[in-house]
Amino acid sequence: MAPWMASGLIYSSGLALTAGSITLLYIVTRTFNFAVASMATFGFYIAYTGISLYGGLPYQYYPLVFIFGSFLGIVCYFGLNRHLLRRQAAEITLMMSTLGYDLLLLSFIQMYADFLTHTYGLFPRRVTLNVHDFELFGERAAAIILPIVTILLLTLLHFFLTRTRFGVAMRATIENPVLSGASGINSDLVYMVSWVIAGGMASVGGAFMAMAMTGTPTMGMFTIPLMFAGAILGGLTSLYGGILGGFMIGMTEYAGIFYLSQQLGPWVLGYRMGIPLMLMAATLLLFPRGLAGIPLAKLINSLVGKKRGESA
């Protein structure tokens, strides 16, 4: 594996989870969750704290990271989102409220970083987590483990949504909140669970991304446009689309910048953010409803042609 591909896989897995988290929340609650930025950063800091205080591998702290992210999600739901949903607030108000929460979390992250520096003598403002990684089959283990974990999480989520009673109830609420409420589904619980899952996904995603990039307190702030780009690329209508979109954004960024820097020289490295944004702008221009909005079945049908005797 080329080095860019290894880091690209790690980074894209993280981006896929965060983009999936944004998509999930948008589908269920119509909320564009800005707080994903700080949830991701917090996820990274939980893993970092675990490693530097108790040692071990980054991977063993991911369950803890997930739990903490879920906690942040629940706090946001009960403190903020719930009241606004009941008030049927506009999309922008919902978005702004999560921005406020994100800024609160950002200040707590900065304070936490100060606290770590002061109390434990750590250097939490520039962290490279991948020094704690090990080698697997001659590659960085994260490049193999993290995509697998992402796929595993996605499969779990898929089974949760399609095979369990509550998952089906959740999908019903997504499709038609009023009707599902009338048939006795507790939409409050559905919203809460989606915040739990989304918060956990965002935090784990942040912890993933820190394995490929330098972890700083503003890490999430700087990558949030890319997370949103992934969600938009995915179309914001299906969870799988969001995860795929995030993954594609991450991979194009790494592959594109690697190719361009070989062709044009290393100066392009500074503009790496441009590639995913270009991709996002192109998606918005060509397929305003994202990858999921491309009428794939229709296209194939038009290529194959109508079956004889089939009505229009």
Added chain:
Amino acid sequence: MTNDNKSVKNQLDLKELFLKREVWVIFIILVLLTLLFNRSGVNILLTIFIDFAVFAIITMSLNLETGYTGIPQFGRVAAVIIGAFAVGAIPGRIIAMFMGLPYGAEYASDSVNFRLVPEINQLLASSWLISLGFLVFSLLIAAICGAGIGWLISRPAIRLKEGYLGISLLAFGDFFMWVGHNWKGMVGGSVPVSVPDPFRIFAGDRFMVIVLVIFVIAFLVFIYLQKLTRSPFGRSLRMIRDNDLSAGAAGKNIVSVRTQSLVIGSAIAALGGGLYVLYVGSMASIGFTKLTFTFWPWAFMMLGGIGSNLGVLLGVFLLTILRTMIVIFRSQWFGFLLTIGIDPLWLEFTLMGAVIIIVILFMPHGLVPEKVEPMLPKSRVKQIIERRQLARGESSTS
């Protein structure tokens, strides 16, 4: 007749109530200002004023786009930074060209720049005409570049729905910061570049004059926006914000009106960015983060009241004072944080987040809610009513 009088009187009472709220906020602001003045003298007031004026310009432009047009402008920083680039890169180069100094990409490299700018400053200090020309030209070029970028950004995104639009604007805002940070030939990339100082001619009074100039410009922007939002154009903006379907049905070209609003707003925001760079005297693109130039203006606007220019001004003033107070009183009030190694400066973000959340949850319309304003001034409306009543009276008697 009596009924009409009564309703007019009721309206007046209501108006007074609203006025009281504004007066109340102004009173708090004055009290805080005197408190700060007593403690730290006149300089702190000037700093607050200058921050207030710069952010007032930026926030009012945001209010035009978000408050009046309903565009979720999460990329305010893009226009601001373009204004800053324009002022940092273009006017200084033009003067350098006329003086026979290097003006290409090497203008921005720090080893050349730190020799060049003092020479330009000497020229500027020698004649007030050149200084004034430089100032006016800088602001003009900032506004033009801002308008251009506003148009450019609006192209892929303007047709989109609320959230999508906001997010693409956010992404573009970030992109420009990275361009400035990496393109060394323009404004020095990661190394800050000095900007020629048109206020050098005032020597000791420089700071006072800058405050005055920015204040005057902020005031002019306020007047302009007040006029604009009361004009037919402003009405169509509000119509599109409140119901774009009916606006479309009434024959408004939604995309074009929104684009115009974005272009005007970006031009004004770029003006703010340019003024900020002239005041600071140097241009470092890494300083133009979305935290400072997108999210703070959003917090200001939400506190003040979305869609009300006066409210926005009060919101900016109040929060600017609170922000400065955190800096001044950090060891005095928040000493307990220092004992565990936490810098109280981070409380700025806490304040920003808390203000946004509290405003959304408890007073969604802000300190000074948007008022439904009559199309004509009140005296004129009264005149018309009186004339009509007179005419009616005559017709009934005859």
